[in-house]
Amino acid sequence: MKKIINNVEDIVPEMISGLVKTNADLVKQIDGTTAVVRNDAKFKEQKQVGIVSGGGSGHEPLHAGYVGDGMLSAAVAGEVFTSPTPDQIYEAIEAVDQGQGVLLVVKNYSGDVMNFDMAKEMAEADDIEIKTIVVDDDISVKNSEFTQGKRGVAGTALVEKIVGAAARSGMNLVDVAALGQRVIDNTKTIGIALHAATVPAVGHPGFELANDEIEYGIGIHNERGYAVEKIKPSKELAHELIEKILSEFPDQTGSFAILVNGMGGTPLMEQYIFANDVLKELVDKNITVGFSKVGNMVTSLDMQGISLTIMKADAEWIKYLKEPVTTIAW
Amino acid sequence: MKKIINNVEDIVPEMISGLVKTNADLVKQIDGTTAVVRNDAKFKEQKQVGIVSGGGSGHEPLHAGYVGDGMLSAAVAGEVFTSPTPDQIYEAIEAVDQGQGVLLVVKNYSGDVMNFDMAKEMAEADDIEIKTIVVDDDISVKNSEFTQGKRGVAGTALVEKIVGAAARSGMNLVDVAALGQRVIDNTKTIGIALHAATVPAVGHPGFELANDEIEYGIGIHNERGYAVEKIKPSKELAHELIEKILSEFPDQTGSFAILVNGMGGTPLMEQYIFANDVLKELVDKNITVGFSKVGNMVTSLDMQGISLTIMKADAEWIKYLKEPVTTIAW
Amino acid sequence: MKIELINAKKWIDLFVEKLETNKVVLNELDTAIGDGDHGTNMNRGAEAISAAFAKKEPENLADLYKTTAFAMIQKVGGASGPLYGTAFLDMSKAVKTDNLELGDLIKVGTDGLKRRGESDYGMKTMIDVWQPVSEALSEDKFNQQVITDALVKSKELVATKGRASYLEEKSKGHIDPGSQSSAYLFESLLEVIGD
């Protein structure tokens, strides 16, 4: 393993410190935690529902890169691929509540769900009103009441954008949470890997792929997917992922938003080529794309790969997606 | 080689097409070329000096990602690591000239210099006033009148930001060019690689490094550097690169701007850790940092590595660096 | 059978030791069917427990379990932090008034795991080790074989909770990392109380 780091145990605090130092006009760190909160000029004046997200590190710029006017109020970073602890989440909630309550945006992993739940219990003891939405956009995992359910992956960035914009517009907590849930229900993602990520504390890639293989349906924590196949041209990959996602949307009228997301080690060049193929195919299928975005938005350390998110998005959601924000990375 | 592409020959047109399709409100493509020009609402109203840059592809988001209000007027993409041809550059100049002349921002590579020169000659034949500035911020290469001189690398993004902001403010061509030259003279970069890039047409990495080796002084086209050494902790890397760069700045008073740039395959996590170490060391040295930025700004395909740029920047330049822009990627 | 403060403290100390020794093993198990951090997570918890004990020697059983719980909750994160944390917190509350029989104590912890994890026995989680151990303790049949059997049985299951559940069928044939760390917990207990 070759990484530009110091001690493995110091990765998260040092990363957060680097992020905060280089963006002091936008964000600040809560002392003694790895929670990052808004520090922009407008923050204190704007009375709005707070939006707090967080999760394991290794998915940068998610979540800290999305803290700012019009998106998240705070983000809490856990260790690499490890949910943050309840006390850190609780401190972030305390720091951003303006009396209008706080929405927690949680990715569907047992660790995240449990730690955010414990933090919610702590905050409620302080009479802060809390709602939680759990993002589970990854359709490569079967949903069943007997399992953990689907994972939260790249669609999380779009969900955070929409609820962030809605909260800024003055929407109340109950409505923002309900909106967030509707958005989640209409957001579907699937990802592929060309090369697994190397967790620093482990020191080698999470799984091995041959020089001509890709893994379909990977998660953002090196979870293996549902199939290993030979690599195909971008066009064919786009076709397969689109077919898979569209089968989840029986109604293909109205407009859609898409996100082509790089997993961390895949350059923008390939992401744009893939996006080109995705948009071509969607045009051929007469699907209206009202919003599209390309980039390393929700990564998995140095994983090479890409994910495609498609959201059935009404005009209001598209408007929320397009509104300008002042964050580090949106 | 595993890449998400179709045919190797179609990489650049498909990439540009993907970029333009997903950002139609910001940029458009000049028909029959891989040149990208501003398409935002303000473009036609703003009468200003045009800023045109370009170069080989593989450095995304440079340059097309920096086209927009307050930065570049147009960007011309060549084949991977290959300067674009004069006729494409000429068309971009034609498309953005508003009668106030056009500044060409060229990275110091013989191909770029020659092709932009030929385009300049073509545009001058149409009575368009042209000035050229050549960015050569890479201090890992010796400067000498008998050689090609230093290369243009990550500092290019900062130069484009400053001349773009100055042009928007209404500065005339001669002054923008002179400003650009002063900025270049005060911008110094050095980079390291953990893993070389794979040029798609070649199919294997440009050079090999052992599992514990890094290469110092690499260029952005897989040019090898001046030394191969064992990898060190981020702190020590930061120390070495800073020492090397600061030796170029005899006067360390006043304020400085820094850019920690990811080479394409290195995740943000490592970039922030490195940035943290850089800022710590600069604080220890009593150096004032007025602006800092971290991210994949000027990449080299899937190269793993990082570069550090330090610019001695007066208050006006810092202001230009901080002004908001509407581009895809700044 | 009950356990007194001095032995309970030995129990947790031994657990801490085993977690530190087996960090890499747990990471490797978690790399196969999870995200590769269970060893690192539990080791962070182990260090926090040691630090808390060094700062203040626990005065009674409730204090011992609460200190353990808080260290896990505040320093581990992930799934294992709230799970071990909740188990020990519930155990701490339960022994406040009355030192329970060991089988009952571990049952309280097991119930905590089920509540926090919204899960149950047979889902290929640490519960697959806690529950048989609690039952064996109650029936006075607790020994190494009980732990090993629980691990082996759980190994062949398909996971339906936690990260391993994303692998569906492919989770079969791998030891669940949380079950392995729980095995260390109960092997430590065994070393203290004997068969």
Place this chain on the structure above:
Amino acid sequence: MKIELINAKKWIDLFVEKLETNKVVLNELDTAIGDGDHGTNMNRGAEAISAAFAKKEPENLADLYKTTAFAMIQKVGGASGPLYGTAFLDMSKAVKTDNLELGDLIKVGTDGLKRRGESDYGMKTMIDVWQPVSEALSEDKFNQQVITDALVKSKELVATKGRASYLEEKSKGHIDPGSQSSAYLFESLLEVIGD
């Protein structure tokens, strides 16, 4: 010695063929001391020349060289596009009124390279092949050995222009890719005019 249209056309056709055959070789040479694209670049030029010839058969020498120049300038990019483009454009202008001696023709091209590249003989660029070839042609001593010697001599130089110059001492011992493609150009000429 002079060359007439029909043979000059054969010359460029052969060059095109060699560029297509040796794309990988040129990329490999450029990977060692440049950026790995010289074969791809020249091949793109070769295809553009073929396409231009197919579209319109050159009517005279000036036309032939100009078509070659434009194909290189418009389709190659990089350093080699403007260099070969300028050399052939200058050659086209020179033969407009008068069919030059071959030695003089190649000298015109060489001067074009020097002007465009702001470079000179001995900097480990394609000029290191063009100049000796032009001289040998003028002295009527042009043969394969001249080309081979030029390549071998240039191989041992330290580059001071082009990307290879960034490697400083390490550029020694490698064949300059542009010199190799120029060697193909003059080997093609040799096949047409004989020793």
